[in-house]
Amino acid sequence: MDAYLTTERLVLRRFAADDVELLVELDSDPEVMRFLTGQPTPRSEIEDVVLPAILKVYDEHPGLGTFKAETRDGFVGWFGLQPTADPGTVDVGYRLLRTAWGKGYATEGTRALIAHAFNGLGVQRVVADTMAVNHRSRDVMRRSGLRFEKVYHEHFDDPLPGTEFGEVLYATDRTTWEAVRHG
Template structure:
C-alpha cells in the first residue's frame, strides 16, 4: 500500500532490528509501556505475532512504513472482537514526528478498511494524556467516543486520567469523502 509519501509493507522475519530501533526509544514508548521493549521479546513474541496476524487475518496486521529515506515506523490495522470492526494504530520513530506521517498513514488504513476490507467501523485508543496521538486521530477523521479506565499493575504517569477511544463508522467516513 502506498500513500503520497509512505510505502506500507508487511514485516518479514528479518525485520527484527527495525522493531528494536523503534521500541528502544523511551520517548516512543512513553505512553505505551514507559520503557524499551527487550530485544528477546521483539524477536520471540512481537514479530512472530505480527506474522501470525497476516496468516490468520488477510489484509490486516502491522505494516512497516517507509519514506524515501527508509523505515519510519509502523501502522497497524488489527482485528477486534467485532468481525466488522478493526483497530487502527501507529508507532513512529522520533525523526518522523511532526511531518504528518501519522495522519497520512492512519487515513490510508481507514480508507483500506472501508473500501478493500468491507469493514463497518474503525476504532483507535490511547492514554487520555497523549494529546499528540489524540490530535492525529481527530485529523484522520476519527471521532471521540469515550473515556474509560483500566487497571494496570504498574501504571504509567497519567494513567489516572484514563484511556480514550475514538472511532468512525462507514457511513460517516463515506459522507466525508469528496469525489
C-alpha cells in the same frame, strides 16, 4: 516485497522474519514508548513475542496486520489494522521513530488505512485508542477522521504516569466516514 498500501510519501509492507533490527530501533526509544509501556522493549521480547505475533496476524487475518512504513529515506515506523472481537470492526494504530514525528506521516498513514479498511476490506467500523494524556495521538486521530467516543479506565498493575486520567476511544463508521468525505 509487494506494497500493502502506498500513499503520497509512504509505502507500507509486511514485516519479515529478518526485520528484528527495525523493531528494536523503534521500541528502544523511551519517548516512542512513553504512552505504551513507558520503557524500551527488550530485544528478546521483540524476537520471541512481538515479531512472531505480527507475522501470525498475516496468516490468521488476511488483509490485516502491522506493516512497516518506509519513505524514500527508509524505515520510519509501522502502521496497523488489527482485528477486534467484532468482525466488522478493526483497530487502527501506528508507531513512528521520533525522527519522523511532526511531519504528517501519522495522519497520512492513518487516513490511508481507514480508507483501505472501508473501501478495500469492507469493514463497518474503525476504532483507535490511547491514553487520555497522549494529546499528539489524539490530534492524529481527529485529523484522520476519527471522532471521540468515550473515556474509560482500565486497571494496570504497573500504571504509567497519566493512567489516572484514563484511556480514550475514537472511532468512525462507514456511513459517517463516507458522509464527511463526500460532504
